Amino acid sequence: MHTENPRVVFKERPGTGIPVPGEHVVFERSHSIDLDGVPLNGGFLTKTLMLSPEPFMRERMRDLCIPSYSTHAVLGDPLVSFGLVVVLRSEKEGINPGDHLYGLTPWEVYTVQPYIHGRSKYDPxxxxxxxxxxxxxxxxxxxxxKGAFPWSRYFSVLGAPGLTAFCGFEGCADAKAGETIYVSSGASAVGSVVIQLAKAKGLKVIASAGADSKVEYMRALGADVAFNYKTTPIVEVLREHGPLDIYWDNVGGKTVEAAIEYSRVHARLIMCGCISEYAIGPEERYGIKNTGLIFKKRLRVEGFLAPELAPRLAPRFYAEMPVLVAEGKITAKEHITEGLENGPAAMAAVLKEGGNEAAGKPVILVATE
Amino acid sequence: MHTENPRVVFKERPGTGIPVPGEHVVFERSHSIDLDGVPLNGGFLTKTLMLSPEPFMRERMRDLCIPSYSTHAVLGDPLVSFGLVVVLRSEKEGINPGDHLYGLTPWEVYTVQPYIHGRSKYDPxxxxxxxxxxxxxxxxxxxxxKGAFPWSRYFSVLGAPGLTAFCGFEGCADAKAGETIYVSSGASAVGSVVIQLAKAKGLKVIASAGADSKVEYMRALGADVAFNYKTTPIVEVLREHGPLDIYWDNVGGKTVEAAIEYSRVHARLIMCGCISEYAIGPEERYGIKNTGLIFKKRLRVEGFLAPELAPRLAPRFYAEMPVLVAEGKITAKEHITEGLENGPAAMAAVLKEGGNEAAGKPVILVATE
Incomplete structure (x- = not known):
């Protein structure tokens, strides 16, 4: 018997700009799958429960001629992102029906794993x-x-964003109690964890986001100074509440320039993402004019990628973080959108200036068990 | 008996641009000194043998409202730079007539040391x-x-530039044999030492300067690829001979952008100076548009100041470098200008696009013993 297997397909590269639902990223109902008969070839069959629209997916949609840190998304196949799936059938040792798995998975309801069909060819x-x-x-x-926290926490503090925050903060910040950190995109899944890690270490935290609801959220997380960068100029806040010992960058461009300007001597700038630049052309990017201060202030500006630091730091993350979350010492929030058919719009919302209106890591609820 | 004591005085802040000899920086013969009778107050009297026009002096001439890593130069007093002096008389224990000293000293022939008169007020x-x-x-x-090398070496490889190169390279580069480094201002006093330190460590060296004579000089120092950035675009050379594991920046702006573009994953960018920006206004500075690559390539961009690293690294520098120089394993070149009256022009020459025409650290020969 065949069951409908809806999917969200990457249909066309958007060039610049935000991928348009129905044009670049399309929800389709035309596929189906035989849940009982589909061959597993030693793998396992999963049902997708939740999916995570992420800025890095936009970077993968870039034109083929543009190199970057990520491989390209494959046209004609489902989008791929972090997801939570449950196992229906398995031929793989150690994987059993009812197991829940988190990791990269295609935007479709049912998948024979490991998912290799839509992988981009990667030749180092x-x-x-x-x-x-x-x-x-x-x-x-x-x-x-088991009720200690919702499954969706695996998309925020206990998933890739939480691991990213942990790796960058523990691996690059050299944070000391009493120092001041500024976190851009402080209400994001990564930023909200950085705020809490910094507070736990005794830092003064300045945090920005693009909506008043997020400002409230950042305050609730412990930020000492939280502001909406759309209504309050960043430089004004940093002038008043800086200088900075640490800057956590999720944004790029003009925000980095402001952080450099208001950095203290020997400050560390941790470059974690640049959401302001993913959907624009190289020429539209903001030109930073004060990089001379990197030398004058003896700054350290450092990029990192969580998977590279994970071999050293992930064991600590997986040992410490779930406990802190279960105890309520580190919190998180997810913003749930129901239905895979709303996936393309959820993807676009992540990428618009300021991100989602609502605070909380966007998660798409695809199905219940 | 009074002896003429010529000096070069800082007369007027130049705002933007290169200080004009006779206007901002003026040679004066009106002062005199009683060499036998001038009170030493526990200090010592020196005769200046050589002085060193340096880019950092321009930064000190900036308008009072502009903060920077250095204190301001004092109007009406002689310029201050690194110099080599010989002691004529002394009341200070451990300092004897005939001793030679290197360090910061005013641009005049005779000075009662320590020189405190023209110091800028500095309140942390x-x-x-x-x-x-x-x-x-x-x-x-x-x-x-004693003839093993000329006194002027104390201005290049054995002085502040050599120490700067050593501290930055040993302290920040994490250089490994087989890696590729690009050194901008490779014929400068600092750059020429970096080239040799890198070659000694088994690196491939790309180096640029603004004159063909300097290109030859950099080749003689061991640079594998040396080019004149005025006639060959930097990006072309880096595309062909990169990617870079290390970039040594003496220049700032557009050159940094090119280095970021052609950096390998995990490259280190060492920010040592930004000669392209000292004499221009903030708005004229070049805006760097590819800082997003710091995150994507996981780069480390780091500023340093030699005196801060010196407590750890200077002992090795003073133990190793003079021996290497005496053995001819590390070489240097100085470009001597005779006469303090030519000091203002020598100062201006250091700051013009591409620096001096001639290769070699500019040194002003003020007097013989």
Whole structure:
């Protein structure tokens, strides 16, 4: 018997701008799958429960001629992002029906795993040396929270964003109690964890976001100074509440310039993302004019990628973080959108200036068990 | 008996642009000194043998409202730079007539040391936290090279530039044999030492300067690829001979953008100076548009100041470098200008696009012993 297997397909590269639902990214109902009969070839069949629209997916949609740190998304196949799936059938040792797994998975309801069909071809000899083969990230079994926290936490503080925050903060910040950190996109999944890690370490935290609801959220997380950058100029806030010992960058461009300007001597700038630049052309990017201060202030500006620091830091993350979350010492919030058919719009919302209106990591609820 | 004591006085702040000899920086013969009778007050009397026009002096001439890493130069007093002096009379223990000292000293022939008259007022509570009190650097006795090398080496490889190159390279580069480094201003006093340190460590060296004579000089120092950036676009050379594992920046602006573009994953960019920006206004500075690559390529961009690293690295520098120089394993070149009256023009020459025409660290020969 065939069951409908809806999917969200990457239909056309958007060039610049935000991918338009129905044009670049399209929800389709035409596929189906035989849940009982589909061959597993030693793998396992999963049902997708939740999916995560992420800025990095936009970077993967870039034109083929543009190199970057991630491989390209494949046209005609479902989008790929972090997801939570449940196992229906398995031929793989160690994976059993009912197991929940978190990791990269295609935007469709049912999938024979490991998912290799829509993977981008990645030949290290052909790709730029800084390309990270995103598709190499594998699904990992996650334990049932048994009510201590909702499953959706695996998308925020206990998933890739939380690990990213932990790796960058523990690996690059050299944070000391009493120092001041500024976190841009402070209400994002990554930023909200950075705020809490910094507070736990005794730092003064300045945080910005693009909506008043997010400002409230950042305050609730412990930020000492929280502001809406759309209504309050960043430089004004940093002039009053800086100088900075640490800047956590999720944004790029003009925000980095402001952070450099109001950095203290020997400040550390941690470059984690540049959401302001993913959907624009190289020429539209903001030109930073004060990089001379990197030398004059003896700053350290450092980029990192969580999977590279994970071998050293992930064991601590997986040991410490779930406990802190279960105890309520580190909190998180997810913004749930119901239905895979709303996936394309949820994807676009992540990318618009200021991100989603609502605070909380956007998660698409695809199906219940 | 009074002896004429010529000096070069800082007469007027130049705002933007290169200080004009006779206008902003003026040679004067009107002062005199009683060499036998001038009170030493526990200090010592020196005769200036050589002086060093340096880019950092321009930064000190900036308008008072502009903060920076250095204190301001004082109007009406002689310029201050690194110099080599010989002691004529002394009341200070450990300093004897005939001793040679290297360090910060005023642009005049005879000076009662320590020179405090023309020091800028420096109150750490008032100055930005990244200000370094340049005037705090003291004259240090240097040994007679006894013909193993000329005294002028104390201005290049064995002086502040050599120490700067050593501290930055040993402290920030994490250089490994087989890696590729690009050194801008490779014929400068600092750059020429970086080239040799890198070659000694087994690196491939790309180096640029603004004159063909300097290209030849950089090749003689061991640079594998040397080019004149005025006639060959930097990006072309880096595209062909990169990517870079290390970039040594003496220039700032557009050159940094090119280095970021052609950096390998995990490259280190060492920010040592920004000669392209000292004499222009903030608005004229080049805006760097590819800082997003710092995150994507996981780069580390780091500023440093030699005096801050010196407590850790200077002992090795003073132990190793003079031996290497005496053995001819590390070489240097100085470009000597005779006569303090030519000091203002020598100062201006350092600051023009591409620096001096001639290769070699510019040194002003003020007097013989």
């Amino acid at each position: 000899a052909e790709a730029p040396d800084y390309t990270y083969d995103v598709d190499a990230l594998e699904l990992q079994i996650v334990p049932d929270p | 509570a008032e100055a930005p936290d990244y200000t370094y009190d340049v005037d705090a650097l003291e004259l240090q006795i240097v040994p007679d090279p």
